[in-house]
Amino acid sequence: MIAIGDYNRLKVSRKYKGGLLFETERGELFLPKIETPEGIGPGDEIEVFIYNKDKGELAATTVSPLARVNEFAALEVVDIQSFGAFLDWGIEKDLFLPNRRQTKPIQIGEKVVVRLVPDFEGQGIVADMDLEIYFEHDTSGLKEDREVALIVYGLSPLGFKVVVNKKYPGLVYRSEGYREPVIGDELSGYIAKIREDGKLDISLKKKGYAAVTDSKELLLEAIEKAGGFLPLHDKSDPELIKDKLGMSKKLFKKTAGTLYREGVIVIESGGLRLIK
Template identity: 40%
Template structure:
């Protein structure tokens, strides 16, 4: 059976007036409508397509590239709201439904929302859910403190910014650990700062301890190069000024310039730091 909701490579099996039927290795087939058949595609050749269901729930292939596939999180825009729910733009001719039962609050036309996309096992249709925690593992934590992880930013909270970790867990980046602008929908590299007894996970955008000096030291060097070799920042500079110019804490800044100074790469003065 051809899997719904994924991009896959299939073989052109036979041409018809409606398009080209494609087959997988098991001989299951799906129609690629004529308007999507690449010029020159012949029987026996392979083509990469995305498979979903049409308005009559028949599997259909397209060479269009969706913004998201099944079992993934994404930030998508609401195109319209109907009696069934909210319809999201996912980059295809057909929009993606978020049923009212999968909405924490009513989604509004024109706005963007983080959602989880999956295939309904009863209907075999792709649908989306704005109730993200339903689709996360809140029982078994599969990450450890200090581990590098992939983050999908879902939006602000009272304490900072929430993120999905490796597509499995929810975590929080505290406001005090954010040194550059981040927005819902961003996909970032992050680090597990702490796993709490209640299985809540604290996150950071930088590794803890000395490991974070090196990338930040390079960031300072790059800023110096762009500023003709001088930055009016030093160990007595206002922390907010350092945050605004370099997107890092004062503590991290001081560790980084200390390392650069020991390596003989910069000179320190009361007025700032200078490339040697």
């Protein structure tokens, strides 16, 4: 049985208009000439992505989409109609986001985070903005400190909500002092804590020495861009440090102290000066 919204390995039944046709239980699927690999003909097998081109009509492509069925993705809104919106997911046919699956008003050009799901009739794939019902909570295969891929999907008083590895719910706390992201931002981070309810606390920095090492590079770059003197110090406002460097005041002071002990900078009353 073919999997709609996913990759399938199909046997070519015949050539048609320079392209290829595949026989399936849902009828013939057409792969256009422009996407047909050289040297492929009847009897050969090829991996294609199958999607719903029109209602009840399926198509095949060798172009890789930005996401497939049962995955989360941040996709751009490219059109809005009275019955729903359409999202760019990297292939010719835009992905449909029905009105009933929208959780807030959206605009063309905006990125929205969605789950790709089968439609109610099982005839194709649609997008759904109601993410919470799709998260996995079995975190037995995860470990703390492991690097993970993140998609920002919401904000809360505590911080910003992220999809972790396209499967799990996570939260990055505001207390970490990083710049405020926007919905749809794709970041990398680290699992700081695995909670009993299956949710994950996420940090954007490695723990301990590794965090300072990364911050050293960032701080040195900022000093160099400022002409060798950066007017930030231990009396500077935490929000100013956060805005200029994207790190907390605590991490800034720790990093500056490390660079001072290494003889890279001198700490003056008005800021940090690079030793040439």
